[in-house]
Amino acid sequence: MTAKTxxxxxxxxxxxxxxxxxxRELVRLLATRQGYMEAAARIKPTFDDVRVPWxxxxxxEKVLVTAKEEGLSARIAEPVWRELIECCIAxxxxxxxxxxxx
Numbered sequence: 001m002t003a004k005t006x007x008x009x010x011x012x013x014x015x016x017x018x019x020x021x022x023x024r025e026l027v028r029l030l031a032t033r034q035g036y037m038e039a040a041a042r043i044k045p046t047f048d049d050v051r052v053p054w055x056x057x058x059x060x061e062k063v064l065v066t067a068k069e070e071g072l073s074a075r076i077a078e079p080v081w082r083e084l085i086e087c088c089i090a091x092x093x094x095x096x097x098x099x100x101x102x
Contacts, residue, residue, distance in 0.1 A: 030084075037088045041095035050093045056085055 003018035004010075044050060060081055067077035 033084075033088065034091060037092040038095050041092045042099060044092075044096060047093065047096055050096055051089055056082075059085060 003021040004014050006015075006018065009015050009018060041050070060078060063077055063081045064074055066072075067074055
């Protein structure tokens with residue numbers, strides 16, 4: 001069953017169904033993002049390359065532009081992405097060490 005758009009929701013059941021469907025899609029997308037972090041761990045030559053401060057800011061800036069275009073509040077987008085980035089960096093670091101048995 002396909003969820004209703006937020007504008008078409010008439011009940012909390014409609015809202016919850018939409019949120020649940022969207023959460024499943026977000027998990028699928030985040031799993032793909034994780035795969036890119038694992039590829040980065042495989043490609044980056046040193047552990048110091050795992051955290052790249054300029055890239056963190058680049059990602060956040062791009063997300064905020066897209067958030068504005070899509071009507072997502074920066075108060076939601078920025079902290080969510082900063083946390084996501086930190087979790088991804090931690091995962092990438094673990095994978096980097098695992099691949100090199102460190």
